[in-house]
Amino acid sequence: MKIVVTGLGxxxxxxxxxxxxxxRLCNGESxxxxxxxxxxxxxxxxxxxxxxxxxxxxxxDSGYTRTTQLAMVALDEAIRDAGxxxxxxxxxxxxxxxxxSIGGYQEVEKYxxxxxxxxxxxxxNSIQVYPAYTAHVIAGKYGIxxxxxxxxxxxxxxxxxFGNALALMRGGKCDVVITGGCDPVSYMSxxxxxxxxxxxxxxxxxFNKDRKGILIGEAAAFLVLETYEHAKARNAxxxxxxxxxxxxxxxxxxxxxxxxxGGAIRSINRALNDAGIKACDIDYIxxxxxxxxxxDVMEIFAxxxxxxxxxxxxxxxSIKGSVxxxxxxxxxxxxxxxxxxxxxxxxxPTALLEEPIAEGYSVVKDKTIPKKMKFAMSNSFAxxxxxxCIIFGKxxxxxxx
Amino acid sequence: MKDIVxxxxxxxxxxxIGFENYVQRNKNKESFKPENIDIDSSCGNMDIRRNxxxxxxxxxxxxxxxxxxxxxxxxxxxxxxxxxxYLGPLNTVNNFMHTAIYDGLSxxxxxxxPNTVINAGLGRISIEYKLKGVSYMLCGTNPLxxxxxxxxxxxxxxxxxxxxxxxxxHLAFVEDEQRxxxxxxxxxxxxxxxxxxxxxxxxxxxxxxxxxxxxxNRFDCADIPQEKIYAAMxxxxxxxxxxxxxxxxxxLFSIEDSTETKAAKSLFDKCNNKMVYCRTDYSSFLSAxxxxxxxxxxxxxxxxxxxxxxxVNIKAFDCIISLVIK
Numbered sequence: 001m002k003i004v005v006t007g008l009g010x011x012x013x014x015x016x017x018x019x020x021x022x023x024r025l026c027n028g029e030s031x032x033x034x035x036x037x038x039x040x041x042x043x044x045x046x047x048x049x050x051x052x053x054x055x056x057x058x059x060x061d062s063g064y065t066r067t068t069q070l071a072m073v074a075l076d077e078a079i080r081d082a083g084x085x086x087x088x089x090x091x092x093x094x095x096x097x098x099x100x101s102i103g104g105y106q107e108v109e110k111y112x113x114x115x116x117x118x119x120x121x122x123x124x125n126s127i128q129v130y131p132a133y134t135a136h137v138i139a140g141k142y143g144i145x146x147x148x149x150x151x152x153x154x155x156x157x158x159x160x161x162f163g164n165a166l167a168l169m170r171g172g173k174c175d176v177v178i179t180g181g182c183d184p185v186s187y188m189s190x191x192x193x194x195x196x197x198x199x200x201x202x203x204x205x206x207f208n209k210d211r212k213g214i215l216i217g218e219a220a221a222f223l224v225l226e227t228y229e230h231a232k233a234r235n236a237x238x239x240x241x242x243x244x245x246x247x248x249x250x251x252x253x254x255x256x257x258x259x260x261x262g263g264a265i266r267s268i269n270r271a272l273n274d275a276g277i278k279a280c281d282i283d284y285i286x287x288x289x290x291x292x293x294x295x296d297v298m299e300i301f302a303x304x305x306x307x308x309x310x311x312x313x314x315x316x317x318s319i320k321g322s323v324x325x326x327x328x329x330x331x332x333x334x335x336x337x338x339x340x341x342x343x344x345x346x347x348x349p350t351a352l353l354e355e356p357i358a359e360g361y362s363v364v365k366d367k368t369i370p371k372k373m374k375f376a377m378s379n380s381f382a383x384x385x386x387x388x389c390i391i392f393g394k395x396x397x398x399x400x401x
Numbered sequence: 402m403k404d405i406v407x408x409x410x411x412x413x414x415x416x417x418i419g420f421e422n423y424v425q426r427n428k429n430k431e432s433f434k435p436e437n438i439d440i441d442s443s444c445g446n447m448d449i450r451r452n453x454x455x456x457x458x459x460x461x462x463x464x465x466x467x468x469x470x471x472x473x474x475x476x477x478x479x480x481x482x483x484x485x486x487y488l489g490p491l492n493t494v495n496n497f498m499h500t501a502i503y504d505g506l507s508x509x510x511x512x513x514x515p516n517t518v519i520n521a522g523l524g525r526i527s528i529e530y531k532l533k534g535v536s537y538m539l540c541g542t543n544p545l546x547x548x549x550x551x552x553x554x555x556x557x558x559x560x561x562x563x564x565x566x567x568x569x570x571h572l573a574f575v576e577d578e579q580r581x582x583x584x585x586x587x588x589x590x591x592x593x594x595x596x597x598x599x600x601x602x603x604x605x606x607x608x609x610x611x612x613x614x615x616x617x618n619r620f621d622c623a624d625i626p627q628e629k630i631y632a633a634m635x636x637x638x639x640x641x642x643x644x645x646x647x648x649x650x651x652x653l654f655s656i657e658d659s660t661e662t663k664a665a666k667s668l669f670d671k672c673n674n675k676m677v678y679c680r681t682d683y684s685s686f687l688s689a690x691x692x693x694x695x696x697x698x699x700x701x702x703x704x705x706x707x708x709x710x711x712x713v714n715i716k717a718f719d720c721i722i723s724l725v726i727k
Contacts, residue, residue, distance in 0.1 A: 132541030152519030384524025
């Protein structure tokens with residue numbers, strides 16, 4: 001079954017829509033800035049991060065957690081971008097597949113702060129801690145009544161949600177699945193990564209020799225996936241095809257990646273197999289590229305193992321120097337960036353990269369390079385070993401009949 | 402028509418620690434009551450030290466399932482796991498945040514943080530049992546459809562599906578006496594029938610049909626529309642390529658008079674009370690509870706050697722699933 005991407009929506013520190021995001025990405029900018037305590041919370045310990053500044057007051061529905069508010073903005077753009085009308089005739093054939101790592105756990109922080117400050121916590125809000133809450137709220141808002149699925153595979157959550165979306169479409173349950181992710185900057189994730197000594201203090205520099213770890217960003221991103229027939233029937237603009245998907249588990253360590261890249265290699269090979277193509281057909285890879293010591297080395301190792309002598313010819317980059325690690329949303333933001341890369345035939349540079357980790361590889365730095373492409377790949381790897389790979393294929397309009 | 406078999410089951414809950422215990426209590430028709438489950442008794446020393454209660458439930462139920470099977474003979478690359486949770490490791494998140502906010506960051510343990518991620522339990526199970534196939538941690542989504550989809554695509558030889566939750570109240574950190582939850586975990590092993598038969602696995606049940614309908618959960622306990630439940634059951638029967646008359650037994654997720662019983666009576670003209678079984682409402686068992694009605698049907702089928710086709714309705718967080726098993 002041919003599945004295509006027909007709509008995109010994104011909100012992060014690099015832009016409040018896909019066009020702003022893409023423009024700044026191509027300029028090699030970083031949206032990671034100094035974070036002031038009142039921007040996150042009273043105990044902010046993150047000095048630099050990717051905060052969505054809301055001068056335009058997009059995040060107005062304060063009755064919801066920030067996770068849900070971010071999701072609403074990006075979902076709205078994706079639906080508008082796709083020109084998708086949702087009504088009684090199709091509402092049960094449209095699904096949502098969403099990935100999140102933090103979900104509504106910010107409510108736990110609110111509750112603990114209310115205890116400490118002796119202020120009242122409204123138990124009505126506690127319902128929002130359900131990780132699935134956001135998907136159900138946004139579905140209700142848009143009248144979507146097809147299958148809803150929430151994936152909680154940490155930093156691979158929203159790329160794993162692609163797998164769930166494809167299963168729903170290939171299984172005949174949906175004509176359209178809006179897939180993506182959302183995660184806010186939270187005190188919990190900041191504390192956690194600080195406790196693991198994985199949080200950089202100033203800059204996040206993926207694939208740089210001198211890299212100091214991750215910086216956290218917040219984001220929401222959605223892609224409208226649609227069966228080709230459905231998209232053509234309503235004359236939708238097609239960005240690209242979803243060519244293949246694969247996932248696996250490292251089954252190695254809770255927080256560290258398998259140095260032999262077991263999960264990464266399996267998920268990439270499964271995606272290639274699903275797409276029916278060879279590794280040498282891939283023109284660009286959007287790496288997970290966290291900027292941690294272990295992850296970036298592991299990914300280069302996987303590249304060598306799969307591409308062999310061709311490894312140094314494959315163009316790749318990471319956008320985490322620009323948007324930070326958006327945790328459960330990372331897979332969706334990076335998939336969206338990969339789609340725009342393929343669609344625009346231009347590979348944005350890895351922001352802040354100065355001295356690459358290994359010589360001779362085709363990591364894109366300094367400036368955007370134009371390139372005709374057929375296939376782009378997006379990889380995500382997570383705590384607890386979850387790993388996944390999505391392959392997008394160039395859509396070529398063929399004359400009908 | 403589906404051709405998937407269930408070849409293993411494991412569970413830990415106040416209904417019994419271990420599937421055999423669950424079976425025995427089921428046969429004795431014991432009613433369940435809240436119990437403070439000594440989950441550590443089902444875990445090894447290392448697991449007790451490094452895992453939180455959420456993960457311990459998952460590990461214990463998984464171990465229960467795997468101890469009674471030969472799953473580990475299957476290539477690790479072809480062993481998948483799709484796990485569901487409603488609330489995830491909420492107690493651990495609460496503990497972590499309490500420490501960070503009250504005692505300061507320096508007191509927040511780097512050992513505790515990895516347990517706050519929702520897929521921590523899935524990760525531990527995958528490491529322990531080398532599960533390198535499909536790997537999904539779902540939240541409020543029943544994993545059966547995704548497991549069957551993966552098996553039918555021949556990506557995995559076996560997919561373990563289950564649910565795990567350690568919540569005891571509506572929310573672990575907010576007193577809510579109206580909704581008491583029962584911490585629990587349950588797993589089943591699913592395989593294509595031909596693969597299970599080739600490796601000589603003991604088959605507990607054969608899933609031949611599946612129907613479902615999805616709904617948006619508005620967290621208001623609203624009734625599920627009767628016509629939707631009817632449609633899910635009809636779809637399962639059609640998928641199994643049998644007739645309504647071929648169904649001999651029906652297991653419902655709800656008890657007494659409900660839209661579900663009305664839907665069943667509407668679909669089955671000759672439906673009578675002898676045909677319908679509804680032991681209890683398992684919704685308080687959250688994600689694991691989604692498997693208990695299925696367990697009841699399997700236990701009855703195997704202990705009484707019923708050969709009738711059986712319809713099992715499962716109420717999940719966001720859908721109703723009907724299965725035809727035999």
